[in-house]
Amino acid sequence: MAPDFTLDAHDSETAARAGRLQTGHGEVLTPAFMPVGTQASVKTLTPDELIAAGADILLANTYHLYLRPGVETVRGMGGLHRFMSWPRAILTDSGGFQVLSLSELRKVGARGVEFRSHLDGSRHMIAPEDAIRIQDGLGTDIAMSFDEPVELPAPAEAIRVAVDRTVDWARRGLDERRRLRDEGRGVMALFGINQGGVDAAERRRCFESLGGMPFDGFALGGLWVGEARALSLEMVERDVAMFPAERPRYLMGVGHPVDVIEAVARGVDMFDCVLPTRNARRGTVFISTGRLVVKNAAYANDPRPLDPACDCYTCRRFSRGYLRHLFTAGEILGMRLASIHAVSHMIGLARDARAAIIEGRFQAFRAAFLTRFQSGELLSPASVPVRRGSPGVTESASGFPRSGPRGSTEEMLDDVE
Numbered sequence: 379m380a381p382d383f384t385l386d387a388h389d390s391e392t393a394a395r396a397g398r399l400q401t402g403h404g405e406v407l408t409p410a411f412m413p414v415g416t417q418a419s420v421k422t423l424t425p426d427e428l429i430a431a432g433a434d435i436l437l438a439n440t441y442h443l444y445l446r447p448g449v450e451t452v453r454g455m456g457g458l459h460r461f462m463s464w465p466r467a468i469l470t471d472s473g474g475f476q477v478l479s480l481s482e483l484r485k486v487g488a489r490g491v492e493f494r495s496h497l498d499g500s501r502h503m504i505a506p507e508d509a510i511r512i513q514d515g516l517g518t519d520i521a522m523s524f525d526e527p528v529e530l531p532a533p534a535e536a537i538r539v540a541v542d543r544t545v546d547w548a549r550r551g552l553d554e555r556r557r558l559r560d561e562g563r564g565v566m567a568l569f570g571i572n573q574g575g576v577d578a579a580e581r582r583r584c585f586e587s588l589g590g591m592p593f594d595g596f597a598l599g600g601l602w603v604g605e606a607r608a609l610s611l612e613m614v615e616r617d618v619a620m621f622p623a624e625r626p627r628y629l630m631g632v633g634h635p636v637d638v639i640e641a642v643a644r645g646v647d648m649f650d651c652v653l654p655t656r657n658a659r660r661g662t663v664f665i666s667t668g669r670l671v672v673k674n675a676a677y678a679n680d681p682r683p684l685d686p687a688c689d690c691y692t693c694r695r696f697s698r699g700y701l702r703h704l705f706t707a708g709e710i711l712g713m714r715l716a717s718i719h720a721v722s723h724m725i726g727l728a729r730d731a732r733a734a735i736i737e738g739r740f741q742a743f744r745a746a747f748l749t750r751f752q753s754g755e756l757l758s759p760a761s762v763p764v765r766r767g768s769p770g771v772t773e774s775a776s777g778f779p780r781s782g783p784r785g786s787t788e789e790m791l792d793d794v795e
């Protein structure tokens with residue numbers, strides 16, 4: 379069953395659109411940011427915390443789960459949703475990118491990819507058909523076609539060969555899903571991945587073939603791998619102009635707030651990226667006014683939340699000073715709280731963009747977002763003045779000053795408890 383993708387609104391001034399993607403595990407509102415749960419876990423966060431952050435879809439990684447714990451284990455445990463206790467949608471990437479970036483001694487041939495596990499050196503062979511069967515075995519809602527990304531910069535010939543292979547593997551992947559469906563399986567959606575690096579002619583040539591195949595959605599692959607932002611965005615514009623309007627469009631591996639909003643303006647519906655949560659675990663988060671390195675000593679006495687404009691659990695309850703302390707002390711809670719903010723912030727950004735598109739004010743939203751993000755406001759540390767006569771004692775441990783709409787009595791009670 380192909381996922382049902384409904385477009386709710388189009389922006390009149392840009393290519394931005396708001397939609398809803400129906401999956402076997404609920405509806406995904408687009409534009410959507412997908413937190414990354416590489417090994418069936420969004421690092422440090424529970425499913426309940428992800429749901430509270432607004433996530434309606436997660437990304438999991440085929441390469442990692444295939445190597446450990448193995449697809450048969452996941453299937454035996456009732457599939458990925460049950461295994462990780464995640465009730466909402468899951469998209470799995472096909473593993474092509476990880477084979478390229480993580481494994482040793484890989485050999486790419488017409489049949490597929492031969493490689494050694496980065497975990498124990500064991501030898502494996504994944505053909506495009508295997509990638510589809512593995513994703514079906516995991517029980518994903520949206521599978522990705524097995525592709526061959528190219529490490530840029532690459533000679534034109536290497537890009538051409540990778541595009542030919544990506545197209546051939548895309549066709550074989552679709553054939554495999556048809557065989558699975560003949561066996562009563564393969565209900566998952568399958569997205570094709572457009573490749574060609576930053577060579578516009580090769581991307582066009584790739585999509586001339588892919589576009590004729592019955593994929594349920596299309597992804598933009600091989601971008602944001604070191605090239606200039608303007609060039610990446612140009613490739614997005616060109617790809618989206620070729621992609622069918624009625625299918626979802628997914629920009630892989632992109633999660634900087636500015637890139638997300640700029641790609642939404644160019645008609646992209648879905649995003650994923652490890653960057654927000656990876657940075658968060660290292661004490662750096664994006665907030666509405668830029669990038670905040672909360673582990674810095676300058677924030678040691680800052681009573682404000684990470685982002686006064688954010689209403690996530692972390693920003694409702696904790697100060698920058700406390701987070702800074704947790705990072706300095708090596709407390710795991712610091713990573714968890716920063717990750718909660720990071721995920722909430724990115725999902726919230728996509729949701730805000732969606733609301734702006736639906737309400738016909740996306741252009742104004744985009745301009746205001748960019749101005750604010752580049753302003754650097756709120757990034758300079760503030761500190762609590764120390765009262766004379768009570769050295770080192772702040773007035774209220776539980777009620778640090780906060781602005782924002784959520785300063786309710788109920789929360790103060792929670793704080794006391």
Ligand SMILES: [Zn+2]
Pocket residue numbers: 684685688689690691692693694718719720722723
């Ligand atoms: Zn927050």
